Amino acid sequence: MNSLSTYLIISALLFSLGLLGILQRRNLIGMLISVELLLNAANLNFMAYNRFLAPDPVVGQVITLFVMGLAAAEAAIGLSIILALYRKMHSINIEAAQKMKG
């Protein structure tokens, strides 16, 4: 119903907000939230291209589903790493996690 570029601009906006979040947050959970925003912007792009340009209408949806599954795995691993880090460091600020710096 709307044109392809509308969706592209929306997803670019979401992606740059997520990028901003990754670059300036120092809270690990905040960075994880920004990563979810990035993945969703990419998903929205896949779906928009699929709707407006692609010859086979299934491919984009299948890729979106795969990305969702991988994002679930990533969130589970990331959150458990954050919990383990909190137990060790008593902080989830990434600037506190400098043990390997030497």
Added chain:
Amino acid sequence: METSGLNTILQFAFWVTVALTVAGAAIAVFPRNILYNVLGLALALTGIAGFYLFLGSLFVALMQLLIYVGAICIAIVFAIMLSRPLHISAPPRPPVKMWLSILASAVFFVGVVSVALKTKWQCAAGHVYKASQWSVENIGNALLTRYELVFEVISLVLLVAIIGAVITAGYSRRISS
């Protein structure tokens, strides 16, 4: 007359969805309180599910609600609950880093939008939009024929991730001590 009225309502709903999504993304990034971030993320993800509806795929929209809003946001809330107490305030951000990151993401945004607007997008040769092609049946067929290997590998990845998460979060104290 009837269809044009319907179109106006649809356009209005679309822009409301856009506003909700962008506002949710802004709430997910800017406030310092991490709980507001999670709620903003849930709002933005729901808005994206609305976009999938506008694009014509009910199944993917439902999966978005189920997996992202239902599972990932709840998991993040649990991680917040188990980690740092909310009343301890974080040290302020250094302004130089903030301005640099704003600059970087603004450059990225301008670059991507100008590329997206300047390109003349052309449909692929066989592109036909039919609502019947977006059915769940077609997705199931593709998942179990052409993409079956990927499907199985992703389920393996999920299994390994779950086991790894349990080990990392549950046994880390025992391993480290």
